[in-house]
Amino acid sequence: MTLSNIPKHLAIILDGNGRWAKKLGQPRSFGHYMGGRNLFSVAKACKKWGIQKLSVYAFSTENWKRPEDEVHYLMTKPIEMYHENKHRIQEIDYKITFAGRRDRFSKELLDVIEDIEAKTKDYTGFELTICADYGAYDEIITAANRATQPLTPASLEKELMVKEPVDLLIRTSGEMRLSNFLLWQVAYAEFYFAKVHWPAFNEKQLIKALKSYQKRQRRFGGLSS
Numbered sequence: 001m002t003l004s005n006i007p008k009h010l011a012i013i014l015d016g017n018g019r020w021a022k023k024l025g026q027p028r029s030f031g032h033y034m035g036g037r038n039l040f041s042v043a044k045a046c047k048k049w050g051i052q053k054l055s056v057y058a059f060s061t062e063n064w065k066r067p068e069d070e071v072h073y074l075m076t077k078p079i080e081m082y083h084e085n086k087h088r089i090q091e092i093d094y095k096i097t098f099a100g101r102r103d104r105f106s107k108e109l110l111d112v113i114e115d116i117e118a119k120t121k122d123y124t125g126f127e128l129t130i131c132a133d134y135g136a137y138d139e140i141i142t143a144a145n146r147a148t149q150p151l152t153p154a155s156l157e158k159e160l161m162v163k164e165p166v167d168l169l170i171r172t173s174g175e176m177r178l179s180n181f182l183l184w185q186v187a188y189a190e191f192y193f194a195k196v197h198w199p200a201f202n203e204k205q206l207i208k209a210l211k212s213y214q215k216r217q218r219r220f221g222g223l224s225s
Contacts, residue, residue, distance in 0.1 A: 005214045007167030009053045010046060011182055011189070014039070016173025016197030023197075029073045034199040036081065039130075040092075045203040047094055047126040049210065054128050055162055057181045061101065061135030075109060082112045089119055094126040099161035100134030129162060136183035160184060168213045172198045190216045 014035055021031030039056060046054045059074060098113050105113070143159035144151060157163055166182055166189040174195045178186065192209040194201060 006050045006210065007190075007213055008051070009055065009164045009166050009168075009185075010051050011055045011057075011166045011169045011186065012042070012201075013057045013169070013171040013175075013179060013181055014198045015171055015175050017199060019173060020197035020199045028070060029077075031197075031199060032070075032074060033077065036078070038199050038201065039128075042201065042203070042206060043094070043126075043128045045206050049206070052126060053164055054126075055099070055166070055182065055185075056128070056130055057134065057179070058130050059100075059132040059134070060180060061133055061138050062180065064104070064133075075106065079108050079112050082116070086115075089116070092120060093123060094120065094128060095123040096120045097127060097129045099129050099131045099139075101138065102133070104133055131162070131181070134161070135180045136178075137180055140184055157184075165189070167218075168192060168209065170194060170209050172196060172201050188218070190218065 017031035017035040018028035019031070021028050021034075024030075039058075043054055063074075064071060096116050098117065102110060102113070139161050140156075143156050143161075146159045147155050149155040162182060162185055164185065165187070166185045168191075169178075169182070169186050169189045170192045171177075172194045174193065176193050190213055192212055194205055194209065196205055
């Protein structure tokens with residue numbers, strides 16, 4: 001595959017962690033753990049292939065409705081993993097940012113988020129944005145309320161949590177819906193639905209999606225020449 005016509009901004013809905021674990025006879029928490037580990041492998045592959053930004057849907061504003069023990073795991077395991085591996089953060093050579101609400105996270109989780117952002121803020125060339133406690137409805141309403149200028153597409157975009165338009169959106173696990181993810185940003189995105197569950201989505205699967213994208217004609221409402 002050539003590096004021509006690579007999406008600048010790739011978004012992925014990380015779906016299927018629990019189903020992947022169930023197929024292996026493991027608890028859903030194991031799927032979330034392996035899905036989290038897979039994120040950094042895929043981010044590395046995205047950087048390798050020239051993608052400038054990867055935005056992933058890790059936890060939605062609606063995911064609080066999940067069973068209490070699962071939510072507790074998702075809110076505490078990242079803290080544990082970070083403290084076990086924070087000596088390796090210097091190995092990450094790209095910027096990591098977080099998008100979403102922060103008023104419902106524990107202080108311990110907020111400290112981890114802020115530490116990661118601070119330690120990677122000076123990197124350029126590739127950015128991983130982890131969307132956690134994120135919902136597009138919430139993002140758009142919040143942006144509209146913050147806008148101090150007359151509301152236009154440009155003034156609204158200045159207030160969005162994720163400002164860059166998405167070129168390609170991938171959803172894993174065979175589901176074919178957006179689930180309130182980056183609704184404004186994907187207005188002219190190409191979609192790719194992978195059947196594999198997120199923990200099994202690897203560089204080979206990424207390349208298949210990128211090859212599909214390279215065959216698309218993006219006209220943005222106009223006509224191809």
